[in-house]
Amino acid sequence: MSIKLGSSELAKYPFLQEASEYIHETKFDFEEFNRPEMIHIINRAAEKLESELKGNVYSNLDEYEIEVMTFMVSLLLIKSIGLEEVSRKCSLFEAMRVEKFLTTDLSNERSIEKKRLLVQKIFLELFKINIDVDSTSSICKLSVPDYLQRASKMNEQEWKLINRSVKDGYVYLDTDETVRLIRNELSNLIYSRIKNMKIVEIPISIKSKADELRTKYSGRYVYRNQFKILEYPPCIKHAMEIINKGENLPHSARFMLATYMLAIGKTVEDVIDIFKNSPDYNEKITRYQVEHLAGKKGSHIKYSVPSCDRLRSEDLCFAVKECENLINPIQFGRRKII
Amino acid sequence: MIQVQNTEENINFLRNVFRKYYFENKDFPYLYSVEKREFGYRKFDSLVIRHISFKNTGELVAELVRNVPLDVYYSNAYYGLPSNPINEKQWEGADLIFDIDIKDLNLPCAHEHTYYICNTCGHVNPEPKLCVNCNKGKTYDTSIPCKKCLTSIKKEAQKLLDFLYCDLGIKEKFVEIFFSGNAGFHFHVNDPSIRSLDSYSRANVTDYIIGNGFMCESIGVRKYRNGFVIKLPKSGIVTGWRKKIASNLGINQKSELKLKKIVEASGGYEGFRNELKKMTRKNGVPIDGQVTNDIHRVFRLPGSINGKSGLTKAKCDDLESFNPNNEACMLSDSEVYVNPKTKLKITLKNNTFRLDDALEKVPSYVAAYLICKGLASISNAQ
Ligand code: SF4
Ligand SMILES: [Zn+2]
Ligand SMILES: [Zn+2]
Numbered sequence: 001m002s003i004k005l006g007s008s009e010l011a012k013y014p015f016l017q018e019a020s021e022y023i024h025e026t027k028f029d030f031e032e033f034n035r036p037e038m039i040h041i042i043n044r045a046a047e048k049l050e051s052e053l054k055g056n057v058y059s060n061l062d063e064y065e066i067e068v069m070t071f072m073v074s075l076l077l078i079k080s081i082g083l084e085e086v087s088r089k090c091s092l093f094e095a096m097r098v099e100k101f102l103t104t105d106l107s108n109e110r111s112i113e114k115k116r117l118l119v120q121k122i123f124l125e126l127f128k129i130n131i132d133v134d135s136t137s138s139i140c141k142l143s144v145p146d147y148l149q150r151a152s153k154m155n156e157q158e159w160k161l162i163n164r165s166v167k168d169g170y171v172y173l174d175t176d177e178t179v180r181l182i183r184n185e186l187s188n189l190i191y192s193r194i195k196n197m198k199i200v201e202i203p204i205s206i207k208s209k210a211d212e213l214r215t216k217y218s219g220r221y222v223y224r225n226q227f228k229i230l231e232y233p234p235c236i237k238h239a240m241e242i243i244n245k246g247e248n249l250p251h252s253a254r255f256m257l258a259t260y261m262l263a264i265g266k267t268v269e270d271v272i273d274i275f276k277n278s279p280d281y282n283e284k285i286t287r288y289q290v291e292h293l294a295g296k297k298g299s300h301i302k303y304s305v306p307s308c309d310r311l312r313s314e315d316l317c318f319a320v321k322e323c324e325n326l327i328n329p330i331q332f333g334r335r336k337i338i
Numbered sequence: 339m340i341q342v343q344n345t346e347e348n349i350n351f352l353r354n355v356f357r358k359y360y361f362e363n364k365d366f367p368y369l370y371s372v373e374k375r376e377f378g379y380r381k382f383d384s385l386v387i388r389h390i391s392f393k394n395t396g397e398l399v400a401e402l403v404r405n406v407p408l409d410v411y412y413s414n415a416y417y418g419l420p421s422n423p424i425n426e427k428q429w430e431g432a433d434l435i436f437d438i439d440i441k442d443l444n445l446p447c448a449h450e451h452t453y454y455i456c457n458t459c460g461h462v463n464p465e466p467k468l469c470v471n472c473n474k475g476k477t478y479d480t481s482i483p484c485k486k487c488l489t490s491i492k493k494e495a496q497k498l499l500d501f502l503y504c505d506l507g508i509k510e511k512f513v514e515i516f517f518s519g520n521a522g523f524h525f526h527v528n529d530p531s532i533r534s535l536d537s538y539s540r541a542n543v544t545d546y547i548i549g550n551g552f553m554c555e556s557i558g559v560r561k562y563r564n565g566f567v568i569k570l571p572k573s574g575i576v577t578g579w580r581k582k583i584a585s586n587l588g589i590n591q592k593s594e595l596k597l598k599k600i601v602e603a604s605g606g607y608e609g610f611r612n613e614l615k616k617m618t619r620k621n622g623v624p625i626d627g628q629v630t631n632d633i634h635r636v637f638r639l640p641g642s643i644n645g646k647s648g649l650t651k652a653k654c655d656d657l658e659s660f661n662p663n664n665e666a667c668m669l670s671d672s673e674v675y676v677n678p679k680t681k682l683k684i685t686l687k688n689n690t691f692r693l694d695d696a697l698e699k700v701p702s703y704v705a706a707y708l709i710c711k712g713l714a715s716i717s718n719a720q
């Protein structure tokens with residue numbers, strides 16, 4: 001095939017095979033990171049990392065060589081910081097960064113061949129999913145089993161097969177949906193690259209940057225597991241599980257979770273902490289929203305917990321026997337204390 | 339759940355005819371990868387034994403002829419070590435199986451041919467209440483499906499096949515249809531590309547086939563403030579469930595206005611949602627989700643005898659013409675005496691038998707059918 005991805009495109013996807021080939025070809029040596037001109041790359045990687053830890057996608061885009069190096073240095077940094085939460089969170093935001101580029105590339109790219117090539121590179125090379133792009137509609141199609149393997153892990157009802165365009169063994173998705181489908185996998189992929197990285201020696205320049213970052217961030221995650229799930233109602237338990245897995249919760253579920261926690265007497269701080277683990281966590285926004293629900297902002301009305309009826313209609317209810325006759329999740333477990 | 343009145347005479351009779359069948363039908367042509375399957379069986383005392391494995395069909399048949407179980411099961415899963423405890427079997431994949439049953443159709447004819455049998459004294463009661471004979475036992479029901487039942491279940495079977503072939507794109511060569519041996523059909527899908535699906539993915543397929551969880555948004559009706567707005571999905575409404583619903587509603591990609599009227603007429607978003615629920619259930623097939631979603635389950639072995647009826651789990655090559663009372667009725671013709679517990683009429687192997695509740699000479703296959711159903715017992719009369 002004569003069509004190739006140019007370096008400006010590849011810069012956005014520094015985890016592809018091409019990147020390691022590039023490093024290999026230039027006979028790059030880790031020791032070179034100790035050279036003064038590399039400081040720039042190390043600082044850039046650190047900047048990206050910090051932005052991710054604050055809950056922002058790092059959207060600066062530089063030349064291919066710089067991106068490949070930055071990517072490599074960030075992985076080394078994360079590895080040598082050695083904090084699980086940092087690894088998780090950065091992997092996720094790295095994935096979201098890719099997601100952003102990929103969505104734009106796929107929807108702006110005019111040439112169907114190029115689109116196909118991009119999709120195949122990323123989906124086939126990394127995830128062994130065969131995705132084809134329909135030449136007239138630009139809609140992506142993938143086989144039902146490939147779809148199911150990913151979509152069945154998503155909680156939102158819209159991902160259920162029944163809500164999709166399905167025909168002759170294929171599921172049809174628009175480009176955003178296609179990209180969203182692999183978000184979790186992409187983040188897992190980056191995460192596992194960090195996990196499986198075997199480095200004999202991390203260059204001193206990177207190591208000292210990592211030490212600096214570790215000191216700065218290690219304190220932040222101490223409170224994470226302070227809530228033991230005692231006997232929350234199933235709907236709440238379910239939402240907590242999703243959060244604890246570091247997956248995304250739909251808005252309605254966040255509303256339920258936050259109002260419930262406030263209602264049983266957790267402080268705004270406690271509630272914010274619960275959301276710390278969610279992928280798109282942004283402290284400022286979360287704080288504002290929780291304070292709002294707690295009646296400390298805006299309308300000064302404290303929001304109440306949605307009724308079981310409403311939760312049922314939003315598909316957030318996972319009723320068990322003990323839920324019988326409940327009107328509101330807040331009642332769950334109370335009857336036991338007589 | 340004891341379905342057979344297990345007097346020693348009944349058990350002896352059944353064991354003999356079952357053994358003869360297994361002795362004469364040794365091949366089990368629809369059993370693939372024997373060595374990777376877990377087997378299990380139900381003995382005549384109702385005890386279920388699992389985690390057995392066989393190296394080949396010969397070993398299996400030898401076991402069946404020796405021990406003559408009431409029911410024989412095998413796993414849909416392929417295991418590296420099939421006889422190990424469940425967590426150490428080394429799961430390698432599983433066929434995708436669907437199960438539809440007449441009783442899940444809630445047909446109006448059911449009461450005409452359902453019998454309520456006392457689990458204590460075996461008396462056939464007219465109603466599912468405390469046994470009128472012994473005043474102690476509870477009843478379980480047993481049914482002799484009628485022609486209407488069969489027609490209805492075949493219709494569901496056809497709908498299921500349409501889902502499998504047209505939507506899921508499964509090739510016909512990977513789908514085998516079996517009569518369950520009693521009142522339903524089993525569909526075994528052994529397409530290698532779906533063997534590795536986990537139970538979440540299978541549950542997703544189940545919901546697709548049942549018609550569970552279709553959202554108003556998928557057909558373009560979105561909740562908005564206290565009302566709704568119409569916004570048809572970008573990826574269209576011309577495939578899958580969207581297409582089914584669209585044609586039920588009589589709309590297409592340009593019918594935004596019509597759709598709006600429909601939603602209004604059904605009382606807004608919530609009302610429309612309820613309408614949709616009914617519509618999807620009607621268009622879906624009531625398969626047993628637990629069966630499909632379980633990747634470690636054991637299923638009745640194709641070609642084995644169903645202890646609830648004495649009929650076999652027979653391969654069904656042509657749904658339309660398939661008649662289980664002929665094609666799945668495989669036991670011996672030799673005649674025996676039975677005591678039917680109630681008046682009844684039954685057609686097997688193209689012969690119709692009208693029985694009173696008095697001693698009667700019938701072929702063994704009729705006797706076995708009635709005894710398995712709890713509707714007769716064997717007699718020693720010569
Ligand atoms: S019944 Fe109420 S408390 Fe129970 S799961 Fe559903 S919403 Fe939660
Ligand atoms: Zn009784
Ligand atoms: Zn009937």
